[in-house]
Amino acid sequence: MGDIFRYVPNHAEIGVGLALKDEQGDYVFVLAGTRHKFTSNELFYAGIGGHLEQGEDLPSCGKREAMEEIGAEVHIQCSPANPVYISRDKEIRTITMADECKPLAIYEMIHPSGSPREGEIYYIVIYLAKLISSPGDLNTDEVSGVITMKKEQVKKGIFRRATLQTLMDEGARLIARSPHIQPDVIVYPIGTAEALSYYLIHIEKHHPYS
Structure with a gap:
């Protein structure tokens, strides 16, 4: 885990998200x-990723989740x-890390009201990733x-709820x-997708030429 534990408490709930x-x-x-x-006409969108399993390293978690969620290699x-x-x-x-492979960000996601761990923090370690095979069969559940x-759509994510048709x-x-899936469904970001909205806005403001 390297330097991650300098910023994430021991025994915390940790997951990996992909800026894919x-x-x-x-x-x-x-x-x-x-x-x-949760409602008849709203869906959230999120980054691919999920909980870190015991004995698993962070990049391996990201690869496993991509295969499990969308049947694709990353x-x-x-x-x-x-x-x-x-x-x-x-x-x-900005935080400093000596890790050989640095993540893009760490995000403190708060479990939403009504969920089993309402109000608790879920630490998402976000890595850059590239899609190297096409998505396969989806578990539609x-x-x-x-x-x-x-990129501009991702930045707008935290400010709006848009229909799928609008995004397309x-x-x-x-x-x-x-x-x-219907084109009039309203979508909004959570987790990694939400974090990327904040991240991209921050980078544009503080490092406009990066």
């Missing part, structure tokens, strides 16, 4: 499956710069679709889907 891009440089997210459908990429830490209050600071978004009109693409 396709060959065109668009970000790849999953649309929530049927068991996550290549984990090391961040060329020091990671940022995004707190539960959305305060963002967990994932109802795979969508790509332009702007250039998003559904590269895998289940038949029940």
